[in-house]
Amino acid sequence: MKIRYLLLSALLLLLGLLPVLASVREVPSEELQPSRSQRQSTLIILKVINEYHYKKQLLDDEMSRAILNRYLGVLDPNRSFFTQGDIDRFNVVSDQLDDDLKDARLDSAFNIFRVYRQRVDERVGYALKLLDRDYDFTINESYQFNREDAPWTADAAELNELWRKKVKSDILNLKLKEKPLDEIRDTLEKRYTGIQRRTRQMDTDDVFQVFINSYTLSLEPHTSYMSPRVSENFDISMRLSLEGIGAVLSSENEYTVVQRTVAGGPAALSGQVGAGDRIVGVGQGADGEIEDVIGWRLQDVVDLIRGAKGTTVRLQLLPEDEGSAGRTKQVTLVRNQIKLEDQAARKFIITDLGGIGNLRIGVIDVPAFYRDFQGYSQGQEDFTSTTRDVRRLINELETEGVDGIVIDLRGNGGGSLVEATELTGLFIPSGPVVQVKNASGDLDIERDPDPEQVYNGPLAVLVDRHSASASEIFAGAIQDYHRGIIIGEPTFGKGTVQTLVDLGRFVRYGDKNLGRLRLTMAQFFRVNGGSTQFKGVVPDIVYPSAVQSDDQGERSLENSLPWAKIAAVNYQVEGLGPLERYRQMHQLRIKEDPGFIYLSQVEAMLKEIKAEETVSLLEKDREIEWNQREQRRKAEKNRFLTAIGLDPEPDDVDEEAERAERADPAADRDDPVARIMLNEAAHILADYIGGQTRSAMVN
Structure with missing residues (x-):
């Protein structure tokens, strides 16, 4: 299972809200020292976690080793800066960090970061020299x-060879996109020096936050620390009304991933940005220069994309179904x-589907479990509510004479x-x-607060790997009550509850602005x-x-809390009856379903792409790979379209027209892939x- 270093921003914030963490100036190395307030924060964080965290985990030597490994992994996720010699020196404190945390000693963490900053300077300097070389792309190497998950490089010589191939691969990627050599060198010089600049701008708060989160994320993926500055920016972000x-x-490694x-x-609404896509460039306005963001810190990418309502941002994306060296696309968003x-x-x-006869199947698409808490608290009778909306839609569908209802929770x-x-209460x-x-x-x-059962007819709930949290509560209850048939893919698996704890509340005197802890407490x-x-x-x-559900959601995250079971409560099961017959009918039907x-072919292609860890440095092979992948993708799509009686996709697709069509919320009703x-x-x-x-x- 691959490690995903999910920082707080990935778990909490919407893109376009979180400002940059690092200071705007380069921080001298001698200033990178732990402060008194950070030591105080450390003691409070340990106390809060020990008393209130849902998972009871000893802070011992085993945890100490996990913290060090995670810290090194966050600093150097692709193992391209440190050598094995560095790791051996760091391992001297591998059994010491637990005691350091208990005593609020942070010097080891800061010492490691200073070495990291030095290694970044060395690697960037070497990479810039490599840009001046001429490369032969007819040599068969990868x-x-x-x-x-690779071993650390043995020494500087092996690291030099790794960077030679990295620079060569980066040049080839841009060369295949028909960039001139001068532009390629300029782009990569900015990319590499940008890594150095952003590393040098990290101050003591940033280093402390990364280290403490290496501890919290060693507990489980959803507990994270926010420094005072990040806490303040978080509040500002929330006031921006999303x-x-x-x-x-x-x-994920060098990429910012959706x-x-x-x-x-x-x-x-654009229909062009999806889970798994990687953001490799960002441009401002309709024609601003696309700034390469490969290798950027997550917070810096977000800061570049955020902006005022009504302004335009352009994203250069490497789609999920493209390999690391694949073709990119550009998306314009307002x-x-x-x-x-x-x-x-x-x-x-749904009325015109072959095989269902004259039945009318109502569909209610629920994209989120939304509620206007402010309107509710102010006593507004018509405050916005998922349950209120679905109740109205059920009544409308019943008036229109549907025979059954599907609740669509995909992507919710x-x-x-x-x-x-x-919402569950509407159906039980x-x-x-x-x-x-x-x-x-x-x-x-x-408990269901309303004894009225608004709909008691045939019910199905459609879920996928992105259905999470509240979606899982609803689907799980419907399944437990045998009230409806749950259909689709195993859901995300997010079954924990978090709360924000202000660390200042534990301080009686002095500075109370110590940041906040997002804590898993239930x-x-x-x-x-x-x-x-x-x-x-x-x-x-x-x-x-x-088939790939183990690589999705909570199951793919290291240190996730395991599945558990407690005593059931008393509840009245409905009479759904055995489903094996319908399961067999489904399996027979989809065996030949185009x-x-x-979908199976698409999953197979994605699995192949995700399994790739190397790329050829032969230009002709790279071009062949690009073309074959694109031809295979298009051929599979057109075979499907032809099989269901539709015209194949033209070679010259009008991207603007497609974008406008996808912006219509009802467009997926007619999208043959979305309808499968x-x-x-x-x-x-x-x-x-x-x-x-x-x-x-019969009865």
Whole structure:
């Protein structure tokens, strides 16, 4: 399992909100010393974690080694700056960091960072000299671009050879994009010196935050420290009402990676930015220069992309389905305020699907669990609410005579727990919905607050690997009550609860501005006693695209809390009945279904790409690889389109027209690829309705 160093910004903030962490000046090495307030913060953080963190983890020598490994991994994730000799020297303190933390001694962490800064200076200086060389791209050699799990280089000579190949690969990447040599050298000089400049701008707060988070993230992935400056910027960001482009990011080796887009945000509405895409360049305005951001710190990339509502930003993306040396695309986005109404649930009816006869299947797409807490607190009767909207849509669908309803939660990353609980209540008579267990072992049970069952007809819930948190609470409750059929892929597996702790509240006198700790303090459990954590919700009928589910979501994160089980609560199971018959009907249907064949081929291609760790430095081979991958992708897509009676995609696709079409929230109703999973969910629900009808006739 590959390590993902998910920093706080990747877990909390929307792209376009978080400002840069580092100071704007280069910080002299002698200033990189731990401060008194940082030592005080260390003691408080350890106390808070020891008393209130959900996971009880000893801070011992084993944890000390994990902290050191993670710290080195955050500083040098691709193992391209430190040598094995450096690591051997650092390992002298590998069993000492636990005691250092307990005594608030931070000198070892700062000493390691100063060595790191020196190594960055050395490597950048060497890389700049390499740019002046002439390279022969007819030599058969390769470059290992993914060194996350590779051994550290033995010495400076081996590191020099690694950087020779890296620079050669970087030049070839840009050469294949038809950049002139002078422009290539200028781009790479800015890239390399930018790494050096940003490293030199990191101050004591930045170093402290990286080190402390190496400890917190060794506990589990969702506990993180925010320095005083980051805490202040976080508050400012939240007051901006989610103004930006609406994407959540993380760092992965040299790349800034899109974790997910936010429903209603410019990135999601464009239809051109998706989970797994890598941002390699950013440009301001309609024609501003694209600034290369490979190798940038996550916070700096976010700072470059953020901006005022109504302004334009251009992203150069390396799509998920392209290899590290693949072709990029450019996306133009207009920054905007992400409003609750932009995330509103919507409905439509499937009536013309072969194999369902005259049945009318209603679909309610729920992109997020949104709630206007301010409107609610002010006593507004019509405050915006997922449950309120879905209740209205159910009534409209029933008036229009649907035979069953599919709740589509694909891509729904969660939101309000209150809404997840109340939405579940629309489909069950009454009862508990989810259990919440805190670090002390105390249980709170969230219950359906309304005894009215708004809809009691045939129900299916469609989920995928990106359905998380509140989505998992809803889907899990519907499954436990046997109220509906859960269909799709195993969900994300985010079953923990976080809170922000102001460290200053533990200080009686002196400076109380010590930053905040995002703390995992509770875990969700379903009414059947099983957790939504780690495993997520496993559908009753699992789609074949779930074969890579172990590489997705919480299961792919190191140190994730494991699945657990507590006692079930009393709840009344509905009469859904056995589903094996419908599972078999589904499997027979998709065996020859062009859509699922296409999805399986796409998954296979993605798996191949993710498994790649090296790239050829032969220009002709690199070009062949590009062309073959593009031809294969297009051929598979066109085979699918032809099989369902549609015209294949033209070679000269109008990107602007496609972008305008995808900006329409209803566009995916007619998108044949987006409809593959949804149509099969409608088929499964139709099978169930037919089976129930036949059973009633027999009785």
